[in-house]
Amino acid sequence: MKSIEMNGEARQSWLRREQGLPTEPADGYTVVRQSDFEKSRVWRAIFIAAAIAVGIALFQPAPADAPTATAPARATA
Numbered sequence: 001m002k003s004i005e006m007n008g009e010a011r012q013s014w015l016r017r018e019q020g021l022p023t024e025p026a027d028g029y030t031v032v033r034q035s036d037f038e039k040s041r042v043w044r045a046i047f048i049a050a051a052i053a054v055g056i057a058l059f060q061p062a063p064a065d066a067p068t069a070t071a072p073a074r075a076t077a
Contacts, residue, residue: 025031
């Protein structure tokens with residue numbers, strides 16, 4: 001039975017070369033940093049806006065039931 005990740009390291013190295021990333025981690029690090037999108041201002045602004053929207057949706061009071069009609073509507077001919 002062959003391992004699924006038999007070529008995993010070669011594939012990751014190829015992908016890093018294609019993306020222009022270093023293939024080996026720098027000294028003192030265990031992984032190669034591929035993206036810092038999580039630290040960007042755009043990501044933080046989107047995350048904060050989504051958190052506010054969810055918070056507002058959760059803490060809104062439940063909608064009141066529609067008022068019932070006291071008299072039936074009359075048809076005009």
